[in-house]
Amino acid sequence: MKTYALQMEGITKEFPGVKALDDVTFSVRKGEIHALCGENGAGKSTLMKVLSGVYPSGTYSGRIVINGKEVHFKDIKESQDAGVAIIYQELALVPEMTVAENIFLSSDLMRKKIIDWNELYAQAQYWLDQIGLSIDPQTKLGELTVGKQQLIEIIKALTKKAEILILDEPTAALTESDVEILISLLKDLRAKGVTCIYISHKLGEVITLADSVTILRDGQTVSTDSIEELTEDKIVTKMVGRTLTELFPYEKHDIGDPILEVKNYSFHHGGINETVAKEVSFSLSKGEILGVSGLMGAGRTELFISLFGGYPGKKSGEVIIDGKTVDIKKPSEAIQAGLAYVSEDRKRYGLVLGMEITKNSTLAALQKVMPKGLIDTEIEMKNAGELTSRMNLKAHSLEAKVSQLSGGNQQKVVLSKWLFTNPKVLILDEPTRGIDVGAKYEIYKIINELSQQGVGIVMISSELPEVLGVSDRVIVMSEGTITGELTREEATQEKIMKYATAGRDKNESNII
């Protein structure tokens, strides 16, 4: 009975300054579906990267035993050969190739000097039949739904004789019907003896699908229980059961009149052809820090980029900034109206990496360093210097390229850029993602300072402790709607998680 497919014992993995995994134990029985749960940053991904050889043996301490044999993977190839297959949220498939080609992309069938196409298609057909998918293997992969593509990725893993299948948030981007197909496939595979590790935020799925659940928190194993002993509530409690430390320099500050009011705002994204925000209403006051919580894909980023004028697409509803109704169609109008948006992806949306610190910091309000209609480089340098020293930015020169800075310092440049526009409302999207603890603290201090100066602050964050530690008020989003609102006093991690997940199920039943 107690045959383990996988045992990970005493796994410790350190990054400079952070202990990502601390003596983690994780054991998975043969042929079971084992869910791995935890908040963002709890160490789930790190643990899977250790398992799959992304972090090679020797860069962590602890033992990995697969089918009774201790293993030391030096790279991903070795873990694949041992039967470990990871399927990531972002699929590693080629949309322009056929289903069959994708399935066998890295197999010998495609590596032959001359490819036997008949053999290839026959093999693909065999596997598709095994799974019970009625897809022509000659279909272009890009024509399938994301859910079907995910299934193709699973087939690809199975053809490589995967014995341990790891699914990282497989249903995050799937429609309801695709989720059902995936769940029944996983149940089939379980019946055939494939072991599966299932990482998901959707606790409903975990309860229906998993045999056991291991919960990680702050890089440590909290517990491993069989599913009979668990409920959604119990899982949530175990996931977040932590007291807030002095990480967050919250200070009481005055909250003034409303500065941003959004009424019945809906937004339809033309590109992905989907209503991203539905009938959203909320308000933000001067000096208030509004936390926006929710799971990934809840539509938080999309909502605020849309309010900022960053997406083309149909919008409806009313937006009032400082008492004036505005119709923002592009970012320049948003900046004019007093909005600033600090993106979650600073390298892609926040910075011109090859440009100097100075030039980046004035990019959104260049007119302010052009007193006579021309850029005054000295005034620009002076302003940038003042801003960045207020941020405690560390760089050898203000004329250094932004690409040479650390993540925390880059984020400070982005903040400088937006503060230079003198915003009335500052929207921060995951402002501390990928930043070390020290820089995080400094950014919280800046947020506090700004709120004391009367700036209204929206902070989108997936880190619950951060949301609780920094915000005056929290709104929770799920599936493009606001599912809950909590004051600082009311807010707990459990309540937020409940709104973020329970709201999702409710919505789905509404749609159907």
Next chain:
Amino acid sequence: MSQTSFETQTQNSNRPKLNFNFNVQSYTLIIALVLIALIFGILTKGEFLSPRNLSNLFTQMSVISVLAIGMTLVIVAGHIDLSVGSLAGLTGGIAAILQVWFGWDTFWVVLAAILVGALLGFWQGWWVAYRAVPAFIVTLGGMLIFRGILIGVSQGKTVAPLQDSFKIIANSFLPYSVGYIIAIIGIFLLFFSTWKKRSKRNQIGLQTASAFIDYGKVTAYSVAIFVVSFMLNLYYGFPLPMVIVLVLGGLFIFISMKTSFGRYVYAIGGNQEAAALSGINIKKNTLSVFVLMGALAGGAGVLLTSRLNAATVSAGEMYELDAIAACVIGGTSLMGGKGSIVGAIIGALIMASIDNGMSMMNIQTFWQFIVKGLILIFAVWIDISSKT
């Protein structure tokens, strides 16, 4: 955190030990240029560096230089323009036709050529900016279209000769005294702007390089300016096309450094998405880049027709590649976001030197193609390997 600690921070972060903030790229360029001049100087027994030949060289490089100035902006913005050779040919042809066949005055002819260039640049820029067709395709199309129009309107004939007032644009020289006056004004401006910049930076507490380095650089440039002026005045004086290049170069350096448009072009080329979210109008600025490129191609067309005293159907063929090569040799990155007009002009000078020097040595023309091609690859390789 108190105010004082901020101030210490500023001082710390702004005052490194010694600022040898040399732009390595521009110095390797100058070194390369000096090397090429020396090699050809030796191989031609000094003939390459003779006043007459220098004068020829600066005249020969003028058309490509004008194109390269605009091309720098286009490439920095993250695009490419393959049509400029054809466009220069077409605008030069239109200029010749208006004057030779219709008798227009030179002033109106020049204006018309530049306007036609700007208009066709606008047309291409519209496709690129507002219809999102890749610039490579749009301007490849433009290259064929403009050449086709040129052959059509000129009926395949060479259009010549032009009026004297038109010919002087690319075939005359400034009086010696004017040349020296320009050189002296240039040297004075160099010193003055350096002094002004240093005093202003000191005044608001920003870092400055040591006076020795700053003024040393300026002195070196001044000596170079003086030597070149002297050499040119040993012949007929400053060639007018060279002066045109210098004026246009100065104007566009100014645009690229001092106007918001110039800054935005670099930002768009460096990271279009970040630029868009910073409130920059990507489409409008992209369109403007192509309009300016077109206008400069019109100017280049005028220079070309004036120099040859004729417009031919093949005028300007392959010039787009020379212009692109000049930019790339001058350190402009085809990935966008990086590049300088000074570099592009020096790049054009290097390309022209190779043409000129090799033909002086009576090396067959096919070698010029081969050597220029190799130098292009070599220049980019140096650029890439210096980064890693």
